[in-house]
Amino acid sequence: MTRTYTIAELAREFDVTPRTIRHYEAEGLIAPLRSGTRRIYRPRDRTRLKLVLRGRRLGFSLAEIREIIDLYDAPAGEAAQLKLLLDKIMVRRRELEAKRRDIDASLRDLDAVAQNCRRRLASLTLDKAEGGMR
Amino acid sequence: MTRTYTIAELAREFDVTPRTIRHYEAEGLIAPLRSGTRRIYRPRDRTRLKLVLRGRRLGFSLAEIREIIDLYDAPAGEAAQLKLLLDKIMVRRRELEAKRRDIDASLRDLDAVAQNCRRRLASLTLDKAEGGMR
DNA sequence: GCCGTACTTTACGTTTACGTAAACGTAAAG
DNA sequence: CTTTACGTTTACGTAAACGTAAAGTACGGC
Structure with missing residues (x-):
């Protein structure tokens, strides 16, 4: 049940x-x-x-x-079938690994933009502080 | 040029x-x-x-x-704009991280199937060896 | 016994991401 | 000067992945 x-x-x-x-x-x-x-x-x-x-x-x-x-x-099958199955699995594995590389590259790119962004932000708020000190 | x-x-x-x-x-x-x-x-x-x-x-x-x-x-902009930009970047970051989790889960699943596959294969070739020893 | 709710099939509509064909421009090569 | 090669716009076609509407079935509750 x-x-x-x-x-x-x-x-x-x-x-x-x-x-x-x-x-x-x-x-x-x-x-x-x-x-x-x-x-x-x-x-x-x-x-x-x-x-x-x-x-x-x-x-x-x-x-x-x-x-x-x-x-x-997939069906159990004999040795030849199992090897074929393993091959197919490995092909898919590589596909997924390629996608992960794409993702990691995208993450690196985004992080670079974010860092740039934080730099500008920091220099902006710094300018403001300096302005207040005059 | x-x-x-x-x-x-x-x-x-x-x-x-x-x-x-x-x-x-x-x-x-x-x-x-x-x-x-x-x-x-x-x-x-x-x-x-x-x-x-x-x-x-x-x-x-x-x-x-x-x-x-x-x-x-994206345009340089002032502080408020930069913060908004950072927010958007972080949203996309999280999306990508979610995708990576999906990929890692898929890889784990595939590896499990592959292991199972290799087990069966090993036991099959073992049977064959035993058969030859009789 | 009828009502409402959830489920079913059938079939046409819609969005996305291009493919494909027509008709034309342009510039170097023979 | 006309092929040949590459480029252009315009426009309709198409495959995938569902959305949506219509019309009917089934079952528990009052």
Whole structure:
């Protein structure tokens, strides 16, 4: 008797519309159970949704996201299959590392601008103090 | 006499089409000089293009990217303006840090799957060795 | 037995980020 | 002087990721 969720519950929790969740299902990203026509989401489905949203925040397309999270529960398979799977995982790893480098570069740039900003600010407030001393 | 670039040169260098670069100009992200009707890109324009493409890789919309890179060469301004600018910078910083957390979480997940994968692989090749010893 | 609420499918609309084609200008090369 | 190569504007087309509206189903409460 594991917990289940309605579509509205998940929508509220992750701040998306039910339409969005249905869309992900139509794209093959989630596959909830049905009770009649109603969708029943298990913890597993909720986890997948969370992964989809995380991928979206990182700028991946839904097609890419599907390929990525399908790596998570790929079939066991034999040695050759496992090696292929490992290869795919490593490709994705490198992608993520590249994104992290982009982020770190952006952070450095922003910090430089911020520093410049604080310098100007300091010299401004200094001028003011000097002005008051006359 | 600083170097300049044609649209095709930049397109080749960054592996995008001229159309894409013109689109960014139409969206107010780049503003090259003109020689008659021809666009002339300065190092500054090239840098902006690079920033745009980096933002795109990180999943920002062109509208967001414009707001971000506009922080880079915001007007000097007085103290109040500078503080506002610093605020905006910090907001973007936090966004980037959130993305980095998402990336790190994704990397951890992928590594876990990879480990699982290597475990299975090891036990498989082990079985094979045992089989050969009978 | 009807009401309200939540869910369903179907289908067309919208935004973003370009692609693509048409029609034209310009300048160096043969 | 006409190709050829590159550039321009204008405008419609398109794929992705949903939004939105319509019309119907299902179920607990009064």
